Amino acid sequence: MEGTTSSPELGSVVVGVDGSEPARQAALWAAAEAARRERPLHIVHGSDTDGRVLYVSAKTVEQVRHAGRELLDTTATAVAGQFPGLQVNTEFSRSAPVPSLHRSGGLHGTIVVGNRGAGGFSSLMLGSVGLKVVAGAKTPVIIVRGIDNGAETGVVLAAVRDEHGLESARYAAREAELRKGSLRLLHVWNILQPVGMVATVLDDVEQIAGEQVHHLNAVGERIREDFPDLTVQVDAEKSVSVASVLVEASRRADLLVMGGRRSPSYLGPTLGRVTHTLVHHANCPVQLIPRHSQEHGSES
Structure with a gap:
């Protein structure tokens, strides 16, 4: 299995x-993550005043700008109250939220968004801004979900799909190290995957299972080599629904890390079915690691 042995640079x-x-x-939550990493926190507000200037009065634009800067100051003050030693920077952007976050993430590191925005209609659903940030991101993105569901477990869960899961597993291992916790690598394979007729798949269950477990164990071995002091648990499960198993497993994790796989679309980048389900329904924050060019095909 290819790959470097160095830990990923998590960045700001x-x-x-x-x-x-x-x-x-x-x-x-992002402030706590930045403190764990010993890196700065960048708080961004995308006002989209450039996009509104042709449709609203100059007075309204100025009010939006004032409110945005006031929001940044209030948020920074709240963060400083809980994390007094943390370096905090604020950025008021005249661009829309999505490009503002992508631009800032490209300069600084991991992007964090809430599970829904001011226009959200349900506490369960990721807002449209969050979906666009996730779908178009070229840097890691964390969706903050399920933080009020109970005590921290110290477990970071990594979803391993195949041999290309090594990179996201390394990110998960680094996160587990920062939390002084443990790592669980979980692979879920679907016996009804569309790889031909279902009857053919059923005839080849043992061979398919062996291949899946081989990839998972290979990833686990590399993680143990790269992170010798980290407790690593490796599990494989069979189910007709990959997403449901991961959602349930997220109940016992502080963070779920997975590759941000995308399905092809004529309308631009869209999330694969499993990824889409997890960012909407996971019981803990979800970190998506952008897919690299060696991974091809859509998510099953």
């Missing part, structure tokens, strides 16, 4: 705020 943390309660919670 960028969080988007819009005045909603989920965004405030995301900012505090």
Whole structure:
């Protein structure tokens, strides 16, 4: 299996705020993550005043700018109250939220967003801004979900799809190290995957299972080599629904890390089915690692 043996550079943390309660919670979660990494926190507000200037009055634009800067100051003050030693930078952007976060993430590192924005209609669903940030990101993105569901477990869960899961598993291992916790590598294979007629798949269950477990164990061996002091658990499960198993497993994790796989679309980047389900329904924050060019095909 190819790959370097060095730990991934997690970088600084960028969080988007819009005045909603989920965004405030995301900012505090991002501050804790930045403190663990011993890196700065960048708080970004994308006002989209450039996009509004032709449709609203100059007075309204100025009010939006004032409110945005006030929001940044309030959020920074709240963060400083809980993390007094953390370096915090604020950025007021005249661009829309999505390009503002992508640009800042490209400069600084991991992007963090709340599970829904000010315009969200359900506490379960990721907002449209969050979906666009995730779908188009070229840097890691964390969706802050399930942080009020119970005590921290110290477990970081990594979803391993195949041999290309090594990179996201390394990110998960680094996160587990920072938390002084443990890592669980979980592969879920679907016996009804569309690789031909279902009857053929059923005839080849043992061979398919052996291949899946081989990839998982190979990833596990590399992680143990690269992170010798980390407790690593390797599990494989069979199910007709990959997403449901991962959602359930996320109940016992502080963070779920997975590759941000995408399905082809004529309308631009879209999330694969499993990824889409996890960012909407996971019981803990979800970190998506952008897919590299060696991974091809859509998500099953």
